[in-house]
Amino acid sequence: MIKHRLFWPLCVLSSLLLFNLIYSPDFFSIKMKxxxxxxxxxxxxxxxxxxxxxxxGMTLVIATSGIDLSVGSIVAITGAMACLSISKSTDQNGWVILLIAVGASLVLSALLGLWNGFLVARIGIQPIIAxxxxxxAGRGIAQLITNGQIITILSPKYQYIGSGSLLTLPVSIFIVAIMFAIASLLTRKTALGLFIESVGCKPTASRLAGVRSKTIILMVYMFCGLCAGIAGLILSSNVSSADGNNAGLWYELDAILAVVIxxxxxxxxxxxLTGTLIGALIIQTLTTTIYMVGVPPEITLVVKAVVVLAVCLIQSENFRDMLRGRRKPRSYSSKHEVKQHG
Structure with a gap:
């Protein structure tokens, strides 16, 4: 059980929740209003x-041995585009303008992800550079869309995406559940998951085996862009505004941490994917804990970094062996053995 990859993330999440329960006894209380x-x-x-x-989305990108540092910018661009489209309409609460704004923003986010995939798969640029x-550039594009200002809209229908409720629960939870289910079904109930893993492990071997590795990479980056676009819609609709400068800031780092955790x-x-879900919940629970305890804002990121480092060290088998005073036997190559005994 201890060696299961989800054991330590679940322990960390449980520890955070337990700490919150001790610090605030009504932490687990849920009320109907x-x-x-x-x-x-x-x-x-x-x-x-x-x-x-x-x-x-970041999980699938990293599985192909890539990385996507642009997801935060895509979040900002998507929210800015949706709010700008709605603000230009005379009827901000109309269904037509809502569908146009949401549809255009999601298409744009998928195209931005496709652009990343094109640079990586077709042009051959390293993922971190591409x-x-x-x-x-995306952060600048978002500010150009908003003209450097915060765009505020008055659309209850659009606001419903981020702050509305369905069956007594926030709509955003159902959106996440749907996207998680789609990603899980496509990667675990079809051969797509094996293709993604093979591209990440041995891209040349998978290509020689008949797997279209470039197409897989394009699809994965496009899906990652789409996930970031949906996140941008939730964030902007929750506050009924778009901030091209701060929306989605540092989301790429938190997403990478969630995947690693x-x-x-x-x-x-x-x-x-289940581990990624737990990792993201750990980060969000940690953020909630920091705010609840009253940690000063200027050292919030430091506390967060220390806790995440501790989580990663706990998960490391080598680190746990070092604490126990154990050392793995050194492995020698055949050439080294020949020199020693020859």
């Missing part, structure tokens, strides 16, 4: 939904 459920646990799921969505281009290796290959 006006037909909606309210409570700290509901808030963690609700406010953590954008991060979970971005982390789902996505860094859009990370820098969940047990997916940055070297590519095998991935675990």
């Amino acid at each position: 006006n037909g909606h459920l309210y409570g700290s646990l509901i808030d963690i799921l609700n406010f953590g939904s954008p991060l979970i969505l971005v982390a789902i 996505t860094l281009i859009l990370m820098v 969940g047990g997916t290796s940055l070297n590519g290959g095998r991935f675990n």
Whole structure:
């Protein structure tokens, strides 16, 4: 059980929840008000939904031995485009303008992800450089869309995406559940998951075996862009505004941390979507804990980094062996043995 890849992430998440329960005894309390459920646990799921969505897409990208640093910029661009489209309409609460704004924003986010995939798969640019281009330029594009201002809209229908409720739960939770189910079904019930893992482990071998590795990479980056676009819609609709400068800021780093905490290796290959979900919940629970305890804002990121480092060290088998005073036997190559004994 201890060696299971989800054991330590679940232990860390349980420890954070237990600490919150001790610090605030009503942390687990859930109340019904006006037909909606309210409570700290509901808030963690609700406010953590954008991060979970971005982390789902990031998991598949990392599984192909890539990385996407532009997801935060895509979040900002998508929210800015949707709010700008709605603000230009005379009827901001109309269904037509809502569908146009949401549809155009999601198409744009998928195209931006496709652009990243094109640079990586077709042009051959390293993923960290290819996505860094859009990370820098995308933030500027978002500010150009908003003209450097915060766009505020008055559309209850659009606001429903991020702050509405369905069956007493926030709509964002259902959106995450749908995207998680789609990703899980496509990667675990079809051969797509094996193709992604093979591309991440041995891209040349998978190509020689008949796997269209370039197409797989294009699809994965496009899906990651789409997940970031949906996250951008949730964030902007939750506050009924778009901020091209701060929306989605540092989301790429939190998503990468969530994937790593969940047990997916940055070297590519095998991935675990359930672990990513737990990792994202750990980060969001940690953020909620920091705010609840009253940690000063200027050292919030430092505390967060220390805790994440501790989580990664706990998961490391080599680190645990070092604490126990154990050392793995050194492995010698055949050439070394010949020199020693020859």
